[in-house]
Structure formats: C-alpha cells, structure tokens
C-alpha cells in the first residue's frame with residue numbers, strides 16, 4: 001500500500017508520446033463489444049474504467065451484414081458483424097462531446113479498406129475534444145471479409161502506421177490480428193513505424209455451417225471467433241510479443257485482449273507482460289465485468305501487499 005493506503009492502479013500506455021495516455025487503471029472495453037460506451041454507461045459504471053475503446057469507425061457509414069451476425073458456440077462467439085458504424089462524422093459530432101465530459105478516456109478504434117481511408121478518418125478526429133487516442137484495426141486492410149480480421153503483413157502494418165502517425169498528434173495504438181500465427185514481426189513493424197503501443201489479439205478466423213442448408217452460415221463465409229476459448233492463445237501471443245518488445249522496444253507497452261472473463265485472466269495477461277487489458281465478448285454476458293475486474297485487481301494487490309500494479313506487469317516473463 002502507498003502511504004495513503006491506496007494501491008496505485010495507474011498505467012501509462014504511451015510513454016513515448018508527448019502528452020502520453022495515462023489510464024487510471026489498466027482495464028478497458030474492447031472495440032465493437034461496448035458500442036460507444038454511452039449505451040451502458042450507468043450500468044457498467046463507465047467512469048470507473050481505465051478507458052473505453054469505441055466501435056470500429058470508418059470514413060463513411062457502413063450498414064450491417066446479413067441478419068444472422070453473431071452465434072454463441074462453446075466458450076465463445078463467432079460473428080460476422082462487419083464494420084457497421086455511422087461513420088467518423090457522426091462519431092465526432094454525436095459521441096465525442098459526451099466523452100469530453102467523462103473522467104474515463106475514450107480511444108477511437110479506426111478501420112478502413114485503404115491507407116488513405118485511415119488517414120482521412122484520423123485527420124477528421126484531429127483536435128476533436130473527448131478523444132484521447134486512436135487504436136488502428138489494421139487487420140481489414142489486406143482482405144475485406146465483412147470486417148473479419150485476416151491479418152496484415154508487417155510491411156502493410158508499417159505503411160499504415162507511418163501514414164497515420166504523420167496524420168495525427170494523438171497517441172496511437174496498433175491492434176494486431178492473430179491470424180498470422182506469430183505476432184512478433186507485426187509488433188516490431190508497428191513499433192518501428194511509430195506506434196505508441198500495440199494491442200493484441202483481434203478475433204481468430206473461423207467458420208460455421210448450417211446443417212439444414214448445408215452451407216456456410218455467414219454471407220461473408222469467414223467469421224471472427226472470440227471469447228473465453230481463445231484466452232490461452234491470446235495469452236501466449238501477448239507473452240511472446242512482450243518478451244520481444246521488452247528487449248528491442250522497452251518503451252512500447254503491450255495491451256492484452258482475448259478471452260478475458262475474470263480477474264484471474266486479467267492478472268495472467270498483466271504477468272505475461274501486458275501493461276493493460278481489454279475485455280470484449282464477456283461484456284455481452286455481463287456488462288459490469290470490467291468494473292468487477294478493476295475491483296478484483298485492486299483486491300489482489302492488497303492481499304499480496306503490492307503497492308503498484310506496474311510491479312506485476314511482466315512478472316512471468
């Protein structure tokens with residue numbers, strides 16, 4: 001405990017950036033699983049979270065894929081929601097003024113089908129009050145499969161990161177897709193190209209078959225797989241990337257995402273080298289899960305007599 005009896009939960013996610021991205025605790029909602037944060041703000045006690053990552057935002061509005069978009073499977077979800085969103089103009093005009101009055105930071109998740117589109121989206125967001133940072137969903141650049149993330153090559157990641165870095169003054173997180181298997185080359189590419197942090201993992205590519213029609217269930221064929229079942233894979237990838245960056249880019253934090261459903265899971269990611277974590281699919285099961293994890297981390301640190309959450313980051317590396 002500190003002299004004031006409080007455990008320090010703050011984490012800095014952009015130490016290389018001039019203003020930084022200081023979160024009051026390391027727990028965030030993952031993109032696409034918590035809307036714009038305003039819908040569940042009260043129930044989920046949004047003001048107690050480290051940050052909210054909003055839905056993927058593109059230049060123009062995108063409508064939904066076919067009606068069946070999400071399916072519960074054993075220990076997870078498969079979905080083909082695509083990048084349904086109202087477009088950056090609405091995000092800036094409708095939601096950002098609300099976020100500007102919040103204590104909790106909001107990071108806008110940005111998507112596009114070309115590097116130019118990413119650049120235009122972040123240019124539009126430049127100087128808009130209420131936006132603390134950008135998270136780039138780089139996975140939809142190489143292949144457009146209804147928003148399912150197939151994974152961009154290190155070269156594409158470097159190209160989009162450099163272009164966006166030059167177009168925004170906001171802290172920049174690059175979010176990596178797991179579908180290339182080993183995320184170390186992608187993480188190194190993002191770090192070398194000017195990202196302030198990397199987040200991982202996005203969804204795994206998957207399919208589902210309707211046994212009556214004997215056809216693939218989703219119009220876009222591929223769906224994204226997420227939820228508790230992917231946790232051990234995500235944890236392994238975070239561990240590998242954190243080990244790699246610790247030696248080559250010690251000032252680039254890693255943000256762990258994938259299957260987190262409890263305090264225990266969140267602590268494992270922190271010990272694997274994540275400076276912060278995001279909770280995705282489990283928000284649909286329990287919209288209060290993030291605040292429960294904030295409380296759980298605080299309780300664990302007290303029990304262990306640890307004063308500062310940063311003391312456990314990378315403890316297992």
Ligand SMILES: Cc1cc2nc3c(=O)[nH]c(=O)nc-3n(C[C@H](O)[C@H](O)[C@H](O)COP(=O)(O)O)c2cc1C
Pocket residue numbers: 030031032033055056057070077079081083109136137175201202203225226227228230257258259260278279280281282
């Ligand atoms: C319904 C749904 C929509 C998603 N939309 C986005 C998105 O717009 N942008 C993005 O980067 N990731 C998106 N994701 C991926 C999540 O942010 C997260 O990386 C992934 O689901 C793994 O975490 P989880 O297992 O806790 O859900 C989405 C996931 C789901 C389930």
